[in-house]
Amino acid sequence: MKKDRILPEALPGFRWLLTMAWRDSRKSRTRLSLFMSAIVLGVAALVAIFSLSDHVRGDINEQAKELLGADLVLEAHRATDSAVQKMVDTLGDRRSRDCRFASMVTFPKGGGTRLVQVIALEGDYPYYGRFETIPTHADTDFRRGQQALVDKTLMLQYDAKVGDSIRVGELHFVIAGMLTQAPGRTGLSTTIAPPVYIPFRYLEQTGLLQKGSRFTYSFYFRYADPQKMNRQLSAIQPVLEHEGLNYETVASRKKDTGRQFEDLSQFLTLIGFVALLLGCIGIAGSINIYIREKIPSIAILRCLGAGIRQTFLIYLIQVTLLGWVGASVGAGLGTAIQQLLPLVIKDILPVRISTGISWLSIAKGVGIGVVASFLFALLPLLSIHRIAPLYTLRAPVEPGSERQNLRQILVFSVILVLIILFTRWQMQSWTQALIFSGGILAAFLLLTGVALLLRSTVRRFFPHSLNYLWRQGFANLYRPNNQTILLVVTIGLGAMFIGTLYFVQDMLMKRVAMSADNNQPNIVLFDIQPGQKAAVEQLVKAHHLPVYQNLPVVTMRIEEIKGHNAFQAKEDSISGIPARAFDGELRVTYRDSLTNTEELTAGKFETKPHTSGEPVYISLDESYARRLRVSVGDSMVFNVQGMLLPAVVGSLRKVDWQRFQTNFRVVFPLGVLEEAPRFYVIVTRVPSAEVSAGFQRATVKAFPNISIIDLALVLKVLDEVLRKMGFVIRFMTAFSIATGLVVLMASIYVSKVQRVRETVLLRTLGAGRKQIFTINVLEYCFLGMLAAGTGLLLSLAGGWALSEFSFDASFRPPFIPIVVIFFSITLLTALIGLLSIRNVVSTPPLEILRKEI
Amino acid sequence: MMDYMLKVDRLCKSYQSGARCLTVLHDVSFTVETGSVLAITGPSGSGKTTLLGLCAGLDQVTSGTIELNGLRLDNAGEEERASIRNRYIGYVFQNFQLLPTLTALENVMVPLELQGKRNIRPQAVELLEKVGLADRLHHYPVQLSGGEQQRVSIARAFSTHPRILFADEPTGNLDEETSSKIIPLLFELNREAGTTMVIVTHNADLAKSTQRIIRLKGGQIMEDKPTGDTTPVVQN
Ligand SMILES: Nc1ncnc2c1ncn2[C@@H]1O[C@H](COP(=O)(O)OP(=O)(O)O)[C@@H](O)[C@H]1O
């Protein structure tokens, strides 16, 4: 008998699905909200960073002029000749200039000396923005007499007051004010090179203008008419090229600053994104168990005639709505957190950062959060298709269909593609995006693998002779529907982040500090004029200090590489010679032998003095040669203070740059540079901070032009820089850890029914509240230890790999921080676990059972 | 005009468990007249639940045909069967199977809502009043006793005015006293609605009060005979 297929006539509408979704969520709304709250922190991180970027972009636009302080800036790395000077005098409507260089200053009151950046300023720069000083008018006052503006941190460090004097070279200046902010400067750049401003007209008298030292001259121009600037700029372009002058305009500075910030914000966005992914994985895990619990209800609905799609939609609606709620809460939190971010990154950016509500950022963050949570929730939700109405009669035995797995694979692929697209959006290169996405995937797989391995190892070696409570607490990690691995992955990833970050920081510090070991040099004197050489050496010896090195240094530029000059290199990229090789100054030395930190890798090192008529055979640092694309036998032309000097690469050396010592990329043979303008460098070692201070004071007093690099100071500065950068990263990493903890709470809630049953059973069997409490404490401690252990294990592996392949140093993991991180995470996990379990343990069992099911 | 509400012809059901094939129903054929009441009895494991599940479209046959209300169930797709279940079939389970997150009233309303009907509340309330739960409308299943839950389940089964009602040991999970109240209720509602009913039971008295008894054993029909009793309701 043929019969028409029967199809539903009046399908219940969307409203009914909504109603059912609402009804069905009764009794599990707290739990569901908790699952979805796993995305709150991830979305918050994204919204906070998106909003920050949004505002900073605007801030850079608005403050671009203040960043530069002028409309046009020209920069020269050596004293300008009269032709350049003449050209400069024709530019702009108003002009200022400065000369900056590293020099020692002394605070006579306390006797402190330190290497700073001296800036001799002429004119009324800045034309936009202003120096922020205490007192406020100090920035104009200091230009009137023999006065200086001194960086705030410097003044605090040496306990100097306004009105005290500071010695720069041969002259004493009265401190007119404390400089808190200068155009374009960041807290970080100030930490590295604290500035001291003096009027330009005293520069000559300081006696610091010696040939061979490194000076940067900047010319600042103010234009009333931007057209005029563009005209003049294109007119002088050839001169700039020829003289090796750099220029910056407001537009180029805006671009540079913007790019620097984009790098930072991309990096932070990706960290936030990882937090979101962690949350989503948590959601997938929780929903999976939630759906398993809902199987009977789903089967009943199907029995009553609900279609597969309808049933599926009921749960999809629940999850999607809560995803919206979670993302919205995250957006609110993110907008609030954004107010804190300027505090975190203010030292890294040269702009004043504004904050506020950015609807676009909120929309982006919420959108990403909703889509991500939807897709991740879809993975477990798809198993609804497997639940047959037959389940009402008996538990199913047949496994899921092939089509089912296919759907899940499809969703998984979509997730992967979206992750790649998102990272591509952040990173602007497919390769980077693929590497990053692959990295995330690999990290998750690796974490899962290590977690599984660790868990089974612990299980095998777990002492079964321990008392019941311990065994039960441990066994809980293996209970049916356990989320152990999920939690280990989510919390472990946070631990891994923090661990790796710490190790890298530690390695950087150790690498520098290593040279502070016994008998390694720790003080470098430079800018020693040829006439001072013998006297300085004398002074060092008078202080009973060793002279490790006493070397001449000649400053030069590269004019040609293999017959290509800067212009040709820029035009013709085929040669592979980087155009920037021609920028900047090169400091070279000349000697007839290798030092103990060098090793010949190719060619022959020239030991004989150069004889005229022969080519000049120079020796290059191996990796430097690689960058310039030159090898033994290639020709180069150098420009030594205007004089062209052809040379041939005679040998390559491998240089151990890790020592605190003067090393050189280029070494000339004897007999070539002896008459060139040069200065000397003396390397020595001071046994203590007191000796160091006394020696530095004496040196600066006798030879004010000499600069001193003190390893102790370098370490301090590095430490501070790392701390400032590290703080930003740690702040963002905290989101991952916190997300892991939210996932922990969610998974405790999801297993609540089961836990209540266990508790009831244990209590019926006579277990006291205290014993049940102990079992749970132990369970979460084990869990935290497993997570922290997994994460730290991986970060140790990462740290080792970095030290081996990137830092070229031996990896000695810091013991105490590892222990601290391990126990903090364990403790935090146990604490959160206990807070969530509290009401389960303390309420009368029957009441909970009635309420929860 | 249709004489038969349910027509089962050479029905076989087997389960594949690993390499072994377990045949649960062998060549089962029978028909159920429209408006009649049929009892299925047989020892535990004889395939009663399996048979009922197949007839109600909850599972797929291995071979043979099932025709319900003139519609072929055996070759209908899953969504189609869902629609047939919703429109023509009522099912009372041994273990009630109420939705735990819905109140008694909502549980009764769901099948009607699935049909896209409106203003169904009075109808559902009336049904619950009939099964004696007028004051328990807004209670959740966990707040009801077993007997009360089964009353809700019966009300739900009748809510859509199904053509045929399947009841699988409706009192199997209840004590005798409660059972003795549930059964008359079921029969009374059935008589009122004139529904065709197939009931699985171990209760010989109950079986006798139907028009026909099929005795199942080892997945085969051992006996299929009318009871001769013309009054289908037991009077306690
Ligand atoms: N999915 C299945 N896989 C294998 N055997 C099954 C399956 N479902 C039911 N059975 C078997 O089919 C037989 C009949 O079961 P059932 O119909 O529940 O019997 P009854 O309801 O009469 O007690 C039993 O032996 C049972 O073990």
Ligand SMILES: [Mg+2]
């Ligand atoms: Mg049965």
